[in-house]
Amino acid sequence: xxxxxxxxxxxxxxxxxxxxxxxxxxxxxxxxxxxxxxxxxxxxxxxxxxxxxxxxxxxxxxxxxxxxxxxxxxxxxxxxxxxxxxxxxxxxxxxxxxxxxxxxxxxxxxxxxxxxxxxxxxxxxxxxxxxxxxxxxxxxxxxxxxxxxxxxxxxxxxxxxxxxxxxxxxxxxxxxxxxxxxxxxxxxxxxxxxxxxxxxxxxxxxxxxxxxxxxxxxxxxxxxxxxxxxxxxxxxxxxxxxxxxxxxxxxxxxxxxxxxxxxxxxxxxxxxxxxxxxxxxxxxxxxxxxxxxxxxxxxxxxxxxxxxxxxxxxxxxxxxxxxxxxxxxxxxxxxxxxxxxxxxxxxxxxxxxxxxxxxxxxxxxxxxxxxxxxxxxxxxxxxxxxxxxxxxxxxxxxxxxxxxxxxxxxxxxxxxxxxxxxxxxxxxxxxxxxxxxxxxxxxxxxxxxxxxxxxxxxxxxxxxxxxxxxxxxxxxxxxxxxxxxxxxxxxxxxxxx
Amino acid sequence: xxxxxxxxxxxxxxxxxxxxxxxxxxxxxxxxxxxxxxxxxxxxxxxxxxxxxxx
Numbered sequence: 001x002x003x004x005x006x007x008x009x010x011x012x013x014x015x016x017x018x019x020x021x022x023x024x025x026x027x028x029x030x031x032x033x034x035x036x037x038x039x040x041x042x043x044x045x046x047x048x049x050x051x052x053x054x055x056x057x058x059x060x061x062x063x064x065x066x067x068x069x070x071x072x073x074x075x076x077x078x079x080x081x082x083x084x085x086x087x088x089x090x091x092x093x094x095x096x097x098x099x100x101x102x103x104x105x106x107x108x109x110x111x112x113x114x115x116x117x118x119x120x121x122x123x124x125x126x127x128x129x130x131x132x133x134x135x136x137x138x139x140x141x142x143x144x145x146x147x148x149x150x151x152x153x154x155x156x157x158x159x160x161x162x163x164x165x166x167x168x169x170x171x172x173x174x175x176x177x178x179x180x181x182x183x184x185x186x187x188x189x190x191x192x193x194x195x196x197x198x199x200x201x202x203x204x205x206x207x208x209x210x211x212x213x214x215x216x217x218x219x220x221x222x223x224x225x226x227x228x229x230x231x232x233x234x235x236x237x238x239x240x241x242x243x244x245x246x247x248x249x250x251x252x253x254x255x256x257x258x259x260x261x262x263x264x265x266x267x268x269x270x271x272x273x274x275x276x277x278x279x280x281x282x283x284x285x286x287x288x289x290x291x292x293x294x295x296x297x298x299x300x301x302x303x304x305x306x307x308x309x310x311x312x313x314x315x316x317x318x319x320x321x322x323x324x325x326x327x328x329x330x331x332x333x334x335x336x337x338x339x340x341x342x343x344x345x346x347x348x349x350x351x352x353x354x355x356x357x358x359x360x361x362x363x364x365x366x367x368x369x370x371x372x373x374x375x376x377x378x379x380x381x382x383x384x385x386x387x388x389x390x391x392x393x394x395x396x397x398x399x400x401x402x403x404x405x406x407x408x409x410x411x412x413x414x415x416x417x418x419x420x421x422x423x424x425x426x427x428x429x430x431x432x433x434x435x436x437x438x439x440x441x442x443x444x445x446x447x448x449x450x451x452x453x454x455x456x457x458x459x460x461x462x463x464x465x466x467x468x469x470x471x472x473x474x475x476x477x478x479x480x481x482x483x484x485x486x487x488x489x490x491x492x493x494x495x496x497x
Numbered sequence: 498x499x500x501x502x503x504x505x506x507x508x509x510x511x512x513x514x515x516x517x518x519x520x521x522x523x524x525x526x527x528x529x530x531x532x533x534x535x536x537x538x539x540x541x542x543x544x545x546x547x548x549x550x551x552x
Binding site for chain 1 (some may be wrong): 519530547551
């Protein structure tokens with residue numbers, strides 16, 4: 001019996017420590033950016049200004065589309081080599097009138113295509129525009145953009161220079177959050193440093209780009225034609241399909257970190273949930289669609305490498321790592337409380353070290369964004385997790401402090417209290433996802449915005465993203481209908497001062 | 498150092514301006530290696546602090 005318990009203990013310890021895999025994978029991703037300078041594509045670039053068609057799918061974008069067209073026409077790029085093609089996806093607002101005015105203002109540069117029947121998704125609208133653009137041989141490069149982002153004036157020419165290398169099929173830009181600041185957009189701005197500036201640089205190093213930014217992806221004509229002259233519309237992640245197909249066909253995809261595009265992201269937890277649920281379901285569809293690609297090295301790119309597979313599945317399966325950690329710690333507590341405490345300490349020391357490394361480096365990578373989002377950076381994992389990590393590093397002072405605080409308010413720690421506290425903290429990883437979900441669920445109730453904000457800072461933005469991932473896995477498993485929920489845009493995107 | 502402007506707004510970029518821009522970008526990327534090193538040193542210091550002072 002004791003041998004069986006010992007084996008079970010070790011198995012549970014192993015499973016608990018397995019929970020550190022996603023963070024360790026993230027640390028590896030961060031380490032790779034230290035060598036990114038050796039893997040840039042600049043040695044094969046030269047100034048290059050191909051005739052570029054900018055393709056925008058627009059549905060009810062009257063608030064933003066006029067300004068977007070004006071800004072695109074002001075890009076630091078030869079005007080004669082620039083066309084903007086806007087596909088109006090049967091808008092019911094004043095989008096057609098706004099676009100008609102822009103066509104008159106920029107004759108020969110701006111084109112307005114209107115679909116009689118809309119609502120079939122972004123890919124369908126883009127394909128309508130692609131058929132028009134590929135109808136003659138003017139276009140040499142295609143930039144697929146959203147209706148609202150601000151391209152910094154030099155962004156396009158910093159992207160097109162990579163296409164001077166015929167081996168490059170597509171280029172993606174650094175998307176930054178540019179909506180009016182509230183607590184949520186600051187979290188997103190911080191997240192985009194990790195998801196764009198860090199992840200895409202590391203993917204440059206690995207030779208495998210995960211996804212071209214939907215709002216700023218540049219393709220060579222050859223690449224678009226090789227993709228069949230249309231965007232895949234069979235999944236919710238058409239950008240990722242395009243990215244993977246490009247690389248599997250042997251054409252390189254490059255992330256250009258110095259081409260910056262400012263985009264508006266959701267300002268409410270509910271809006272963010274809808275957007276990320278769509279992205280998450282798209283990722284599940286991609287995982288299944290390319291099931292024969294993972295962990296099988298490809299001759300043409302790094303998408304099948306073990307490293308890329310671990311990074312992909314660490315994100316996709318992170319909710320299970322968190323739930324598994326809590327479940328295994330609680331089980332281990334019942335089997336051997338002392339070992340559970342030791343395993344918990346090791347796991348959280350690793351978590352704390354990873355957190356410090358990732359947070360400090362994130363703030364250093366993009367200091368301008370870091371200055372306005374550092375609070376959200378430190379609260380990314382939530383207040384409770386932050387306290388646990390501080391306790392994991394400063395163990396003895398935190399014990400003393402807790403004892404002093406409790407005695408100063410006249411509380412004595414009984415055995416029951418201690419057990420309750422330990423159980424709570426073991427269950428917190430899974431509980432934080434539930435609390436983050438609650439932040440979304442109550443947002444539209446009275447006082448919901450304030451309460452939701454408090455809950456989000458307590459549970460953490462990271463656990464909210466894990467909760468969305470879990471929800472997307474469940475929705476896909478249920479075979480729920482895949483609908484295109486457009487992210488609401490206010491047109492107030494701006495480059496922060 | 499300022500980046501030389503193109504001959505006219507929207508005009509093709511001069512070779513000199515292009516070279517300057519690439520040099521700047523590479524300098525920034527090399528700076529990331531130093532920043533990564535600084536972050537690793539900080540983590541190492543925290544580990545030492547944990548094991549020798551506050552563990």
